[in-house]
Amino acid sequence: MEDKSKKFMNPYLAGVLLGFVIIAAFFFSGEGLGGSGAVKDAVRTTVAKIAPSYAENNNYFKSAVDSEHSPIKTWLVFEVLGVLIGGVISGAFAGRLKLMIEHSPKISSKKRIIFAVLGGILFGIGSQLGRGCTSGAGLSGMAVMSVSGFLVVAAIFGTGYLAAWFFRKLWI
């Protein structure tokens, strides 16, 4: 059997390349990379379209009602579209495109999906409170050496390690 891990890029090389992508984002667009911003924008726009009167009176959704659209949000939407395309291209080259629910053999697909949704919910809340996710607040924040970036990364990984014991059955 072919060793699958061989097909992944050396992590340090991938890191340097990812670093160049971040530099390009700042150099060309003045923006950091992001992951959660596009989902945030989609949710806010949806709420503003479906329930405009509710959105008008909610301080979080309000700004999405205005006709003038914040350019940074749109930048993140285009960037995330790009991530999907880039992921498909790389996956296709490596022969990794496959419809599946990936999980440890010790848990069921159903359990995996439930925990994926729960994890997503927490990330949705946390990324709004922390003003960005692992990429948007953490990686991009550290690239400009901002205190915020280092704090959020320390909190994400620190809590991840603390919580890992409780959820070990999901993974190992």
Place this chain on the structure above:
Amino acid sequence: MAPIFQQGSEWNLLAALFIGIAFGFVLERAGFSTSRKLAGVFYGYDFTVLKVFFTAAFTAAMGLLYLNYFGVFNYELVWMPTTYVVPTLVGGAIMGVGFIMGGFCPGTSMCGIATGKIDALAFVGGIAIGVFFYGVSYEWLWEDFRLTTNIGKKTMSEVLGISPGIAVLIFIIFGLFVFWLVDKVKKEYNIKDVEY
């Protein structure tokens, strides 16, 4: 002088698309479209995430610093987050638990969707629910709290009272130490690889 493209211009959106493609490509190459590889960092069987993440961060930090020295990049003209200490720590802690439960973070889940992971799609659905919940409960739970402990747009060098170059150097040395440490931990405790 950077940024090259004007914010909100069509050229900038096109740049966003191509930068995103490069981002997604590298994430997938590194193996970030699989949650089991990502979760490995928390159980010691795969430290790829940590290595890619920190290498990327200090490569970018060093690159931007050099562009700044060359006079083609100005930190004042690009995105720089304001630091709200406690909300950031609490938000990060919530995300940390989300990471271990869901096995993805938002960026990597997009990459997971790209390669056909249904669990990644479920994760993104969860993010949308989470954002919605945050929005609905915004005024009574988060609105005041998120603005507390504002220390301004602070960088590490300002807070530590050292030059930006030294700050980046310390960051790199710290990163290299972590890389050495995690490999040692994996070897020392004889943590086995997980098949996925």
